Amino acid sequence: MLVCQILKTKAPEVISVTPSQTMVEVLGLFRENNIGFVVVGRFPGQCLGTLSERDCCNAVAEYGTEAPLMRVADIMNRSVATCSTQDLLPSVMATMTKRRTRHVLVMDGSTTVGVVSIGDVVKHRLDELMSNEQVLYDYIAGTGYH
Template sequence: MLVRQILKTKSPELISVTPDQTVVEVLRLFRDNNIGFVVVSRSPGECLGTLSERDCCYAVAEYGIEAPTMRVADIMNRSVVTCSTQDLLPFVMSLMTDRRTRHVLVMDGDASVGVVSIGNVVKHRLDELLRTEQALSDYIAGTPYH
């Protein structure tokens, strides 16, 4: 399965924050949108870095009570893990494993166009396995193909 096929099943909106926003503002955005990852940018499609729930937790562990009022630019991840819309799911899975990340930013040229999360990967792999199981069951039972 291609990354672009996964993106078609998701909301097209890529939520981003500016480098000047505070950590607590981002955490509220996470809560209000039921997400755990944002792109840091100043304009649509741009990517200066990313910020995840994990990055925020590390900031609290490092800076204590100062963390909530810190700027995103001070704690964002500048080493962004990316893939393209044409990459295959196993490649994205290997990126997540090798780079120990739960989110991969999807790029179309120089523009960020979406995010693939570990949850997206699990859902699509599970769907594939269920389709395979059904096809094998139909084959064993002699059910005609559709």
């Protein structure tokens, strides 16, 4: 399965924040949108970095009570895992494993066009497995032929 096929099943919006926002503002956005990851940029499609729940936890561990009021630019991840719309799902899975990340940005050149999360990967792999199981069941049962 190609990344572009996964993106077709998701909401097209990539939620982003600016580098000048504070961590507590982003945490509010996480809660409002039931997410745990945002792209950091000055304008839509730009990626200067990312911020995840894990990045926020690491900032609290390092900076203590000062962390919630710190600017996103000071705590964001600048080493961003990326892929293209034409990459295959196993390649994205390998990137997630190698980089130990739960999110990979989908890029079209230098523009962010989507995000693939570990949840997306699990959903699509599960759908594939269930489809294969049904095909095998139909074959064994001698049904499903036209």
